[in-house]
Amino acid sequence: MNKGIKDHGALAVFLSSMIIFGTIGVFRRYIPVSSGTLAFFRGTLGALFLLAVLIFRKKSIKPKGGKKALILLIVSGALIGFNWILLFESYRYTTVATATLCYYLAPTIVMIASPFILRERMTLKKGVCTALSLIGMVLVSGILRSELSGNGDIKGILFGLGAASFYAAIVMINRFIPQNEPLCSTFIQMTSASVTVLPYVLFAEDITSLPTDALSVILTVLLGIVHTGLAYTLYFASMSKLKAQTVAVFSYADPVTSLFLSVFLLHEEMTLFAFIGAVLIIGSAVFSVMGEQKSSSPN
Secondary structure (H helix, E strand, O other): OHHHHHHHHHHHHHHHHHHHHHOHHHHHHOOOOOHHHHHHHHHHHHHHHHHHHHHHOOOOOOOOOHHHHHHHHHHHHHHHHHHHHHHHHHHHHOOHHHHHHHHOOHHHHHHHHHHHHOOOOOOHHHHHHHHHHHHHHHHHHOHHHOOOOOHHHHHHHHHHHHHHHHHHHHHHHHOOOOOOOHHHHHHHHHHHHHHHHHHHHHHHOOHHHOOOOHHHHHHHHHHHHHHHHHHHHHHHHHHOOOOHHHHHHHOOHHHHHHHHHHHHOOOOOOOHHHHHHHHHHHHHHHHHHOOOOOOOOOO
16 A cells, blocks of 8 residues: 555656746747757756765765766767757747657657667567658658648758657667766766757857746746756656656646646647647657657657
């Protein structure tokens, strides 16, 4: 009985982290800064929060696995930074729902690339799920019914697919990193993300256009501390107490939250074809992980 209560408590904490991640697109809508600047602040504030948690819990920030593990964490962190930039750009140019669904093609990209990079066998089940995801993407894009609202929508979709590609690369790189204290690994990745993005922000973006109004500052701080530092802390605190399959399946509370907020809060239109596409993308992704023993971390 006590174990059941603990499991339900861990699941509630885990779902809380997923719901927080699912609100990122809405926050992006109301933060009028460049995507690079926002990615920098998210990484910096998230890293500071995680460092405080590590110090409070008296955990080491030195990863296991030596120099190779450190290099891989730094590289994956750099990819996370540019992944955020592309995702934030996607939110700017298209609906939160479309951007989110493009982004959640990452598992499909991993399934396509894994036979070549990870030497994993492409099973019939994974092949069917891949095909369904791609069909879902076609429906979501609106290409078949000429539903694209111009260059903005096309840019948003391309940015979303770019973010998904980076996410897939991060997942595959993480397969080669030795098991570490999750918060330690994430702290290194967040630090690497902010350090990597900073030169891009300084040389490619207008740093004089930082928001000065109170709402934008508050939302940016919340994105860094709540949506990054706190959400990752809740995620890792609960993940170790749940089965890998439970983690994998319930991770899709993130895109489902984004879809609901897109339609009911932001009043963004979702056509019947887009809805069917969403079901195909999320459903095939969930089905593909059924029976898997490994879980992936959020982004």
